Amino acid sequence: MYFWSSWYFNSDMNNFESKKILLIICGGIAAYKSLELIRLFNKKGASVKTILTKSGEKFVTPLSITSLSKNRVYSDLFDYKNEAEMDHISLSRWSDLILIAPATANTIAKLSYGLSDDLASTVVLASDKKVFLAPAMNVRMWEHPSNKDNLKKLKNYGYKIIGPEIGDMACGEYGEGKMTEPENILRYLEDYLKNIKNKKKLKALVTAGPTHEYIDPVRYIGNKSSGKQGYEIAKSLNNNGFETTLISGPTSLDITPEINIIKVNTAEEMFEKTLKNLPVDVAIFSAAVADWKVKNIKNNKIKNNNNLNLEFEKNKDILAHVSKHNSLRPKIVIGFSAETNDLIENSKKKLQDKSCDWIIANDVSDSNIGFGSDYNEVIIFDKKNKIEKIHKSKKNELADKIVNRIISEIN
Numbered sequence: 001m002y003f004w005s006s007w008y009f010n011s012d013m014n015n016f017e018s019k020k021i022l023l024i025i026c027g028g029i030a031a032y033k034s035l036e037l038i039r040l041f042n043k044k045g046a047s048v049k050t051i052l053t054k055s056g057e058k059f060v061t062p063l064s065i066t067s068l069s070k071n072r073v074y075s076d077l078f079d080y081k082n083e084a085e086m087d088h089i090s091l092s093r094w095s096d097l098i099l100i101a102p103a104t105a106n107t108i109a110k111l112s113y114g115l116s117d118d119l120a121s122t123v124v125l126a127s128d129k130k131v132f133l134a135p136a137m138n139v140r141m142w143e144h145p146s147n148k149d150n151l152k153k154l155k156n157y158g159y160k161i162i163g164p165e166i167g168d169m170a171c172g173e174y175g176e177g178k179m180t181e182p183e184n185i186l187r188y189l190e191d192y193l194k195n196i197k198n199k200k201k202l203k204a205l206v207t208a209g210p211t212h213e214y215i216d217p218v219r220y221i222g223n224k225s226s227g228k229q230g231y232e233i234a235k236s237l238n239n240n241g242f243e244t245t246l247i248s249g250p251t252s253l254d255i256t257p258e259i260n261i262i263k264v265n266t267a268e269e270m271f272e273k274t275l276k277n278l279p280v281d282v283a284i285f286s287a288a289v290a291d292w293k294v295k296n297i298k299n300n301k302i303k304n305n306n307n308l309n310l311e312f313e314k315n316k317d318i319l320a321h322v323s324k325h326n327s328l329r330p331k332i333v334i335g336f337s338a339e340t341n342d343l344i345e346n347s348k349k350k351l352q353d354k355s356c357d358w359i360i361a362n363d364v365s366d367s368n369i370g371f372g373s374d375y376n377e378v379i380i381f382d383k384k385n386k387i388e389k390i391h392k393s394k395k396n397e398l399a400d401k402i403v404n405r406i407i408s409e410i411n
Contacts, residue, residue, distance in 0.1 A: 016041060019047070019327065024124075027055020032060060111154060135165055192240070206233055209249030211289050214265075216300065226397050245261075334359075338364045
């Protein structure tokens with residue numbers, strides 16, 4: 001599910017003017033929403049051509065599509081009337097972007113394995129244009145491990161996934177799998193077009209995950225951070241056109257190849273890699289960095305028959321250093337405050353002590369929104385004394401809200 005802040009709705013910019021959009025309509029009850037998409041694209045001045053799959057024809061008619069798009073509908077891979085045009089090549093070259101809405105589980109599976117047994121899948125395989133998918137399916141299909149694996153592959157290929165949303169479904173069930181509403185798909189695409197239109201591409205740096213502070217070659221001191229929130233913020237920045245670098249502590253998470261990922265283990269390594277990747281326009285420090293490290297790391301494994309006395313020393317404060325670094329300071333510096341008590345008081349103090357622009361505070365004592373959870377709930381404090389609470393939501397949704405606020409401030 002995607003959310004857009006109010007600044008967007010007031011924008012007079014039209015980034016769709018003269019754009020060529022290839023819309024692929026697959027077979028699902030949400031196919032009727034594709035007609036509204038065509039109307040919205042036309043209203044924005046875009047030119048729309050459509051591919052209607054055989055299954056899609058069961059839900060919407062070519063006549064309805066042609067009436068709205070003012071262009072013919074393509075459906076057959078081998079059409080003797082247009083064999084000379086080689087539709088799968090001409091359509092892929094004609095478009096500025098490809099949108100598959102609704103994208104069914106079947107189509108997602110075919111694309112993930114590189115199958116090309118119909119016009120839609122062949123066009124996508126033959127194209128070098130950005131591909132966007134708006135999935136729509138039953139909640140059980142959406143949650144099935146094979147579907148998740150297929151989506152993961154497509155994300156790694158650079159495909160953009162829009163949604164799906166949570167809500168009531170035509171089958172009578174409730175859950176995640178509902179196709180994103182046409183207005184929100186339009187806004188997602190306009191954000192994308194807006195950002196690639198900028199001559200100067202904005203740069204963002206994100207830190208995520210835990211750090212490991214070694215005691216000896218085997219043992220280390222760490223924390224429970226999964227890195228999920230930071231990874232979702234990096235993905236959202238990338239989706240919104242930022243040239244994104246992710247400096248990650250040890251995690252088991254994957255990231256799209258479009259994002260420059262730098263893997264580290266210790267706080268010292270994260271500090272060094274952060275400085276090497278400045279300057280940037282936005283820096284978001286979501287990593288759970290250890291405050292302390294072992295002063296004298298043992299070269300060999302410590303035997304368990306010895307008494308263990310460890311001496312610690314402070315790690316360098318990455319957030320404070322970058323915030324107070326006048327020559328390389330990003331336009332927006334954001335820190336996270338993971339607290340177990342006195343959330344508001346501690347976070348306000350951290351905002352002041354670190355000299356950053358925002359502090360995003362979350363209560364990690366709540367297992368439903370804490371480390372490792374797919375959900376989060378935060379309060380954003382900024383140096384202008386503005387406070388915003390974002391109620392419990394999935395971490396990718398929360399990331400979109402954070403990034404939209406960043407965009408509104410940086411523009």
